[in-house]
Amino acid sequence: MSDNQKSQRDAAVEALYEEAGHWHINTGDETIHAKRVGGKWRTLKWLTSSLWLIYFLGPYLRWGDRQAVLFDIPNRQFHLFGVTILPQDFWMLSLLLLFFAILLAVVTAVAGRVWCGFFCFQTVWTDVYTWIEEKLEGAPAKRQKLDKAPLSFEKIRTKGVKHLLWLIIAFITGIGFITWFVDAQQFWIDLLSFNLGTTALITLALFTVGTYVLAGFLREQACFWLCPYARIQAVMVDNSTAVPTYDFHRGEPRGRVKKGQNEDDRTTGDCVDCNQCVAVCPTGVDIRHGQQEGCIMCALCIDACDIVMEKVGRPTGLIRYESLDTLNGKEDRPLLKRPRVWIYTAVLALSLVGIAYGLSTLDAIEIKVIHDRQPLFVVQSDGSIQNKYTVKILNKMTEDMDVAITASGLEGLQVIGADKPITSQHGKVTPKTIFVRVPPANIGGDSMPILFRAVGTDKNGQPFVSERQSVFMGPG
Amino acid sequence: MADKNPFPGENNTGHIWDDNLRELKNPPPRWWMIAFWASVIWWIAYGVIYPMWPALPGSQGYTKGVTGWTQMKEYNEGVAEVEAVRAEFETKLAGLSAADILNDEGLSAYTVASAKVLFGDNCAACHGRSGQGGPGFPVLVDDDWLYGGAIENIEQTITIGRKGIMTAHANVLKPEEVDELANAVVAGKPESSPLFLQKGCIACHGMDGKGMAALGSANLTDSLYRFVPQEGQSVLDSVKYTIMHGVNDPTDPSTRQAVMPAFGERLSQDDIKKLAVYVHRLGGGQ
Known part of the structure; x- marks a missing residue:
């Protein structure tokens, strides 16, 4: 290292140490004003954050004459592009939730809190809010000063603009949420003509206030004290999980760079104790204390540390994605040798297969048969036995359909009340009472299986079939 | 009570038991006070909006509240809402014969749903909740009728009663x-x-x-x-x-x-029509 380089380095670290005095560990009593530095992880974070644009823009996608994705709760219909899912097919939702739960687990097992650090709405919205704050109020030190400054016109103006922008974002967030559940175009018409319904207004107000408070004020405290997911991290992470880690073998004992010191003479580790990793941390933790619940693993400290390492001429990666095992010199277990990966993958695959099966076998019509219990059966004057059934025809198509009902399974049975096809209304359940009569000679017990079959025909003549097993009761 | 406070300067009330157990004058937590005053405001607002206070002793009535809300009013509104839905069918039913109602899919479905109450009130005591009959009382769900199972016969039976x-x-x-x-x-x-x-x-x-x-x-x-x-x-x-x-x-x-009482005097003609349709649709109508 030449003298020139040394003096350059000394000037750089001097500025860093001056700043270092301002940072201390977050205990929740002071607003965290994290410093923003660039870097590849910062860029990646912006990219992952931008996925949330789907949340805002998705509802404006159209499919034919309706919204492409619409969770129409009042009409109990979920539209997903070409598919309409009725509550009867809701079991698929539990598989979808299972899929995401396990996806979360598998990602956490492999690379830590990726969701928290890069995707979570709390992280992303807080990030955007503090970005606005920095644009308006300046660097962290200036913000802290402004916070402490007495009330002045200038302070009110700056803060006022900030809060206004925050509220606008919060309001748009509310609109984004609602437009997944009501038609987006109609929503804007209602909004601009002040014709919103009570539910929409309440939802909008809740989301506006919620977003404003959570992203504007609670911030990392939500991750610390509110979020249950943050609480269950520890069980998903193990020694093979690669997470942002401070390489204490390399860094310790940390020591400040002394002016004019030769790099070869130093007795300290690579960590120059500049506290930049703490300064940039959005939750205010110190990564050098090791894995901790306050760390959302957003990797911003990696960027900060690498910048410093470059400045002081030491190799980068003092803080990097690394597992505890490799950090301690053990061989890294390959992914395929980790049982968690196998188990999680199996569950993931199962839920995916289930959803695929469900979507591919969505019936156009579905019948349910309810056997009347009082009386179980009626003896007719000719001695034949009559049973009463309520057949419920669910039509999942978008148009009404004529459905013919037949029954089979008992010799000589006669279906009464279904001689004409039944018009089943689309998207609804149409109930129909029918009677089945069986001659006494063919009664073989007090409970016999009977199979109902419904054949619906749409306007193109395509038949849709649904079958349902029931019982025929007799005197035995 | 000691004259000299053994714990000076800690804002206690001076009430001390068992040497050191003492009552402090700490204010309640902020959130608690906010909730407390919010409840008080709620209570006042409630009293203004809804009926709340009884009249002074010796006089009648109560404070009405600015919105004039009463439970009865809300109940009547609910009933009116249901009646409005029913009225559409009921007016149609009034002009039709029982046979016409039976032949109209929509109207007979409405009748089967709504006459269940009529059947329960007037018929179920003898004929059973679902018309399955009882000891000494005829079954209404089979196809065996003493006086005929056509809709007109059933209507007549309900109206004038039977005594074989x-x-x-x-x-x-x-x-x-x-x-x-x-x-x-x-x-x-x-x-x-x-x-x-x-x-x-x-x-x-x-x-x-x-x-x-x-x-x-x-x-x-x-x-x-x-x-x-x-x-x-x-x-x-x-x-x-x-x-x-x-x-x-x-x-x-x-x-x-074996006596079937006459319902011609007890029930309106529309109710009898509805009951006839209901009984006809129980399973044995001809």
């Missing part, structure tokens, strides 16, 4: 004649016995023993009985009992009782 008559034959027939007739009836072939013709059974039950709807006489050839045997009684004994003691015969104190 069968004379007691205990004093007219010898026990062996009762036996022979009863056996023929149980076999489903009453006309196979010459007594059926000789003793005049045909007058009411018809030459073929199939009964006459005009009289309400039972069909003796089918497998259903108007009077089902009691617990432990054989079908034959039950039939013999009916032959000997008759039905509604005032001269025999042991006679079978």
Whole structure:
């Protein structure tokens, strides 16, 4: 290292140490004003954050004459592009939730809190809010000063603009949420003509206030004290999980760079104790204390540390994605040798297969048969036995359909009340009472299986079939 | 109570027990005070908006609240809402005959749904909740009708009531004649016995023993009985009992009782129409 380089380095670290005095560990009593530095992880974070644009823009996608994705709760219909899912097919939702739960687990097992650090709405919205704050109020030190400054016109103006922008974002967030559940175009018409319904207004107000408070004020405290997911991290992470880690073998004992010191003479580790990793941390933790619940693993400290390492001429990666095992010199277990990966993958695959099966076998019509219990059966004057059934025809198509009902399974049975096809209304359940009569000679017990079959025909003549097993009761 | 406070400067009330147990004057937490005052504001606002205070002793009434809300009003609004939905059907029903209602898919579906209450109030006590009948009371869900199972017959039965008559034959027939007739009836072939013709059974039950709807006489050839045997009684004994003691015969104190009261006075014509449709659709209507 030449003298020139040394003096350059000394000037750089001097500025860093001056700043270092301002940072201390977050205990929740002071607003965290994290410093923003660039870097590849910062860029990646912006990219992952931008996925949330789907949340805002998705509802404006159209499919034919309706919204492409619409969770129409009042009409109990979920539209997903070409598919309409009725509550009867809701079991698929539990598989979808299972899929995401396990996806979360598998990602956490492999690379830590990726969701928290890069995707979570709390992280992303807080990030955007503090970005606005920095644009308006300046660097962290200036913000802290402004916070402490007495009330002045200038302070009110700056803060006022900030809060206004925050509220606008919060309001748009509310609109984004609602437009997944009501038609987006109609929503804007209602909004601009002040014709919103009570539910929409309440939802909008809740989301506006919620977003404003959570992203504007609670911030990392939500991750610390509110979020249950943050609480269950520890069980998903193990020694093979690669997470942002401070390489204490390399860094310790940390020591400040002394002016004019030769790099070869130093007795300290690579960590120059500049506290930049703490300064940039959005939750205010110190990564050098090791894995901790306050760390959302957003990797911003990696960027900060690498910048410093470059400045002081030491190799980068003092803080990097690394597992505890490799950090301690053990061989890294390959992914395929980790049982968690196998188990999680199996569950993931199962839920995916289930959803695929469900979507591919969505019936156009579905019948349910309810056997009347009082009386179980009626003896007719000719001695034949009559049973009463309520057949419920669910039509999942978008148009009404004529459905013919037949029954089979008992010799000589006669279906009464279904001689004409039944018009089943689309998207609804149409109930129909029918009677089945069986001659006494063919009664073989007090409970016999009977199979109902419904054949619906749409306007193109395509038949849709649904079958349902029931019982025929007799005197035995 | 010590004159000298042993814990000066800590804002206690001066109440000290057991040497050091003492009451402090710390304010409640902020969130608690906010909730407390919010409750007070809520209480005042409630009193302004809703009826709240009774009148002073000796006078009548209560504070009405600015919105004039009452439970009765809300209830009546709810009823009116339901009535508005029903009115559409009810006005249509009023102008139609029971047969017309039966033939209209929508109206008969409405009737089946709404007349359930009428049936429960007026019919279920004897005929069972689902028309399955009861000891001594006819089944309404089968296809065996004394007075006919057409919609008009059912409507008439409800309106004017029914009281079938069968004379007691205990004093007219010898026990062996009762036996022979009863056996023929149980076999489903009453006309196979010459007594059926000789003793005049045909007058009411018809030459073929199939009964006459005009009289309400039972069909003796089918497998259903108007009077089902009691617990432990054989079908034959039950039939013999009916032959000997008759039905509604005032001269025999042991006679079978079978009276359907008239509902023409008790129910409106629309209600009777609805009940007729409901009964017809129970499963045995013809």
